[in-house]
Amino acid sequence: MLAYRDGDAAAFAELYQRHRGGLYRFVLRQCRDRARADELFQDIWMNVIAARSRYMPSAKFSTFLYLCARNRLIDHFRAKGRNLEESDDPDDPLDPPAPAAAQPDQALERRQRAARLLAAIEALPASQREAFLLHEEGELTLEEIAKITGVGRETVKSRLRYALSRLRAHLEEAL
């Protein structure tokens, strides 16, 4: 990011390639709509580009990036009259898996399990889902997640513990 701030466009391209997938999925899992996720994803990166001159390396770039993403999501949900904690939107689901008849057996089963897991993640409370995604997509530590979400490390740990317990229950049910 410092290289990009100093005018190296290739440095930004490298950063983007490293974080594009994780950030996109983080946004998509939170807002659950591809078109809106595209819009928010672009906005987040535009904010990063605009903030390059003010960027100070006080933490990892991923911490800075996911903090930008979280702030943008909060703005998004606030504009819709909700907050991040209440972002569950049953009327705006992700794309459903392909019809079972169209898939071979094993592939069908894999996709069904993946869909169930993703559905279980979406069913998590927003704070637990956020902690899960920040670790899984942002590859952030407990301390970094605590810094971004503005809570203590133990709170993050507790949220993750509850999230994993629920997800494991979903997986066992599916089996």
Next chain:
Amino acid sequence: VSEPGRDDEMLDSFLERRSEINQAYRRAADEEPSRALDSSILSASRAAISDARRRRPWAARWGAPLAAAAVLALAVAIGMQLRDQAELALEAPDAAVRTEPRSPALETQSKSKRTEQEKETARAKTREGVEKRSDAAAPPPAPAESEVSQRPRELKPEARQNAEKDELDDSVLSQRPFAAGKADESTRAAPQGAREPAAPEASLKKIQEQYARGEIEQADRALRQFCVDFPGHSLPAELSSRAARLAFSCNQRSDGK
């Protein structure tokens, strides 16, 4: 029902990315932004950079190179100054060596040279004294005219006595160049060791020219010096009468002897 020990173990393995949930999520979550979105964001990042380059003010664009150049110039200037100072410091001991006492031979040589000069000036002083006694109306030499006229005042009494003694010695006087006099300006500029008495006729001619130009005092002094340098030499009529008026003649020394 969750068991605390099992939950902690599951959390640790999840944090280390080796749990079943990690792997299942990796397999399930494969969504990525579209290529169009990628290119849109990347082109925006490049545009921001080029736009910032265009908008950069003159000071921001040239500030750093100019500052670097100024620092370099300052460093070079300071370096040169330090080098000069170091050279001066190295030369200082040489100067000290030069001011140290010279070898006895050189010292004796320079001392004899100084004594000789002192004698010459003392002789001039003595002559002036004689002149004053004999001719009170004669104009005194201009004090600022030469350093020679000032020097006798600074002489020590013993040096003056020596000079007077030497002055009476015609044999010494006849060999001595008329260095103390101001008869001939050109001879004064010549090195002391190379000074030879000018030919009598040439000297007389110069003296006559000086009188003709109205340089009376210089001509008088030159005439007087001529008579010291060439005692007994015959003078032209006008110079002879002038010498008589000044109460000396070229036969004075020889007569005295």
